[in-house]
Amino acid sequence: MIVSMRTGSTKEEIDAVVEKVHSYGWDVQMNIGTERTVVAVLGSDTGQVSTDVFAVLPGVETVTRIMKPYKLASREVKAEDSLVNVNGIEIGGKRIVVMAGPCAVESEEQLMEAAALVQDAGASILRGGAFKPRTSPFSFQGMEKAGLELLKKAKDKFGMPVVTEVMDVRDVSMVAKAADILQVGSRNMQNFTLLTAVGKSQRPAVLKRGFSCTVTEWLTAADYLLAGGNNGVILCERGIRTFEDSVRFSLDIAAVPVIKKYSHLPVIVDPSHAAGHYSLVPAIAKAAVAAGADGLLIEVHPNPEKALVDGLQSLKPDNFANLMKELRLIAESVGRYI
Amino acid sequence: MIVSMRTGSTKEEIDAVVEKVHSYGWDVQMNIGTERTVVAVLGSDTGQVSTDVFAVLPGVETVTRIMKPYKLASREVKAEDSLVNVNGIEIGGKRIVVMAGPCAVESEEQLMEAAALVQDAGASILRGGAFKPRTSPFSFQGMEKAGLELLKKAKDKFGMPVVTEVMDVRDVSMVAKAADILQVGSRNMQNFTLLTAVGKSQRPAVLKRGFSCTVTEWLTAADYLLAGGNNGVILCERGIRTFEDSVRFSLDIAAVPVIKKYSHLPVIVDPSHAAGHYSLVPAIAKAAVAAGADGLLIEVHPNPEKALVDGLQSLKPDNFANLMKELRLIAESVGRYI
């Protein structure tokens, strides 16, 4: 951390900063310039302390963080890429893993039909929501426990691992029994109570990026999962909130190489929630693979016109099958496969 | 809702839209223009249905919502201002209610000192966090139950109602026993599980705006509380995330008149979390009162330099006392009092 004093700060003010630094067991190095004094704080864990503790002291003008606030998710702690193994399917390796299925589980018929068609087209993991975070209390909230039962049934029938969202801290162990991967949704990325519980679970977890959280905050949230002992963390970029109104969220494609640069965790992309419209999903999905994403999370519905939730962003069976063909070619062009 | 068909859409496509409208029990009125057909959907509860159910149909170009998605929080459902009564203190009336105190409860001494000084300066409700949402798992997480005990003690000693945050759905009844007002934090504004539980509690609740949520989403979240039977909902604007980096969050001052226009609920302002720096708090607090806010939520610490959390945005005792004097003058200039 770098503490820059105001022009004209007194010796007492500077001494108080130094004393504060020492109280954390850290060292200082002083830069006494002609205009102002700059105090460099030297220590290996300064990233975990708020800059405020120095900024609040008299005579301090700015405090700048050099170290990142996240730790366990960083490449500095673990240089090589992490692989997450889900029933033999490796996420983060050469294979690009496609997770596909309906936004919400709506009925046995719908889920089985969806599972059959996404598997047929080449998806390796089935997605489907049993609990749905809905902005209005008057909207359909998901099939809940009955939905979990259907997911288990689909998993057994098709031999595909299943990913589903958990919203309530009280449901973590129940959902972990039914699902192979727990999903923490965008609106819960900073629900630290839920993160702590999922961190203690032994299930791999997809951590969706909060739609207004920085990559740094996202990796710091991943630290909650990793600190609990859960090493199966898969990051999922799903679009951020911006001023642009032609899409539901703006997919932050640069987040893929940024994550690869700073973290060892695998990162997948959800083009469906970003786009908000099925016609934009293929282009975003293709871009994600070209940019280096380790997988995709795509909404597919046997009959989007009858979907109870998010039908507009769901691909039709034919479109999904076509997209998978295109994705295979792009995967090969970047030295990977689906 | 207004469904605009694409130029050249077929009769079958238009009929399918009409059929879908009728399936909800609504009426249509057709506008057959020279270039395109526009279908107006007529019904009293169209706001509660997603526009997607029409947008996904073939031949549809755009679907526009006329009615707001929130209901119980709207002025259309309740025209007169709601008043929230907390132990005799009315929020939403002529009096501007100042809630003040430390960000986090740190010790008995700290809390009692803070309570004494904010009461002395004219605050009527004591704030203090026992459970703290922290972006990093390695940061101080609050005194938790011991903090709640101290809040109860302060409340008894000073006869001031207490507001404190609840983060975990499992803690709602415990926190409701200690606190007079439950606070739902910004990061939990769309934690629908928590909203549902707080909605069932009998305690008034401060619902902080999600830092990247629109006013419409905020009022829809308030519907969760109101739908559960909790009528004591107090909205709190605390800044939104923008590109501007000279403050922690950009306080959306226009949210105050916007809320007053569309909702009957009282709205207060938290200048401390928005500013992120004590030197900016007074100007924002004064602006909030001038703009019509019903109250303020301000961080004050007996000794900000020693604060464990958010010391930089906490006012010192003297500065708070001075601010209260200035606020009284502004309150009077807009026909209110503190």
Added chain:
Amino acid sequence: MIVSMRTGSTKEEIDAVVEKVHSYGWDVQMNIGTERTVVAVLGSDTGQVSTDVFAVLPGVETVTRIMKPYKLASREVKAEDSLVNVNGIEIGGKRIVVMAGPCAVESEEQLMEAAALVQDAGASILRGGAFKPRTSPFSFQGMEKAGLELLKKAKDKFGMPVVTEVMDVRDVSMVAKAADILQVGSRNMQNFTLLTAVGKSQRPAVLKRGFSCTVTEWLTAADYLLAGGNNGVILCERGIRTFEDSVRFSLDIAAVPVIKKYSHLPVIVDPSHAAGHYSLVPAIAKAAVAAGADGLLIEVHPNPEKALVDGLQSLKPDNFANLMKELRLIAESVGRYI
């Protein structure tokens, strides 16, 4: 500037950084930590050099700016508040200066009616656009030269100084002949060609904030005006682009105290363009005065329903007169007057 080297950077890499620093005539101070080396760059004009020149060097991880990139607009260069004198009216002093009038000059009748009514209600400067920046080429583009003539006429008739926008670098001297204050619009805040020309003019200038520019970029743009020799710079906050859709732009109320902290220049607020709707203008205007703004720029139209441009955000004569009464009370409550 603080250059933080990567863990494991070599002596050669560090030496290259030092050499680069010396090439600017600056000094370094080295901080050799256990994990990484940090090079502090010491010099009085480091703010004017891009951090990139160091960040691009091998072995460098991050470069952090300590000094602001603006210079002439900063409090460090000039500690006391600047006053801008416009025909005897002082902007930046105790008096809060209200500039009011129609968005666009539409006709002699409309302008004279507007001038009379805003003067009557207490405004001291007349605003009116002769050249209008319009997002579509098919929209009304202003009365142009004829509009300037009308502004001169109104100025002579009512004895009020006039502020109007200049968009084209070729028009600067022509507009400067007609107007007492030149306005640089939000979309031109980083039109450096125009800034340079206005900087050379002897007319005071209102520099509107780019709707997506930071305060730092705004003050750096002000440096263009000041560097040209124009000391009559008045900053105008008019709302920034955010995700919130209930207003046209989100007024950044904190920009007022932030400007006061870092700059000596006066700052006024335009509540009309931010709100986009007349019903929200009074609350924002009152907030601005309470927050410490030195003036207001308000759209008022004798008959908003017939306005050619921005009628929706224009106040009616009665509403403006009422607002002026309210503003006087608030101005007094913060020790100022209108």
Added chain:
Amino acid sequence: MIVSMRTGSTKEEIDAVVEKVHSYGWDVQMNIGTERTVVAVLGSDTGQVSTDVFAVLPGVETVTRIMKPYKLASREVKAEDSLVNVNGIEIGGKRIVVMAGPCAVESEEQLMEAAALVQDAGASILRGGAFKPRTSPFSFQGMEKAGLELLKKAKDKFGMPVVTEVMDVRDVSMVAKAADILQVGSRNMQNFTLLTAVGKSQRPAVLKRGFSCTVTEWLTAADYLLAGGNNGVILCERGIRTFEDSVRFSLDIAAVPVIKKYSHLPVIVDPSHAAGHYSLVPAIAKAAVAAGADGLLIEVHPNPEKALVDGLQSLKPDNFANLMKELRLIAESVGRYI
């Protein structure tokens, strides 16, 4: 346009809306619901009129635009893709056109070296800035006329068309003499004076997206160029301003398919300005090609460590050559070539 009246609006208010509609020569169709009246406005050019002219009328609650405000840039006006021909190189066809070179022209040696290496690696158009928009007046502003001369020299020597930025409306014809493509920079996307002048020029133009402008605003700005008679419009996505701070701007990858959906104009991508760091450029460039972009605009410098401007985001010769190889494979995987 759809005008929704407030609940309880009077017959007089509704009649006034109808009268206003008729004043534009348009028709209305009335929807008299149980709760409110909705007036549909029918006409072929309603997109060119502001919604404000209705929103300002008494009794109106909301006005919703159905038609887009842009016209000439839309697919409705021209269904097939536009091709822009630059000295025989077609932009918008099967070939993906790579424009590469230094951010700023710095010297003859630098420019010639850059031209040779980018041509060698497969770029077909040379980029280089002679006039540089700089946020600070104290930064290097470009070689100006001397830079233009060097660009002409490079063009002649290498037989490559040249693209360069024009910032000043007074320089348009001079720059058009030296360059094959005029570039309108991001900060000038809504400099309507400049757009009008470039629209009258016969040179093809790259219109960079304003970093805080919506796709709709961007296409409306393109209308300025098209309305002037310039059909050679090439759109360039270069990143938008968001809260994310790990990149300079967030590249809006979805803008590529959105433009393809709504407009006939070719669209290219500038990964360099978005990323702000060379290490992120390749991933973004590859994503752009996979998403369907018609070309790329990439900064390459013979020696980025010595660059006067934006060295950090410039690729080194080797990295650019490698990237071109990767891009060729991706182009083939989507049925195109470089």
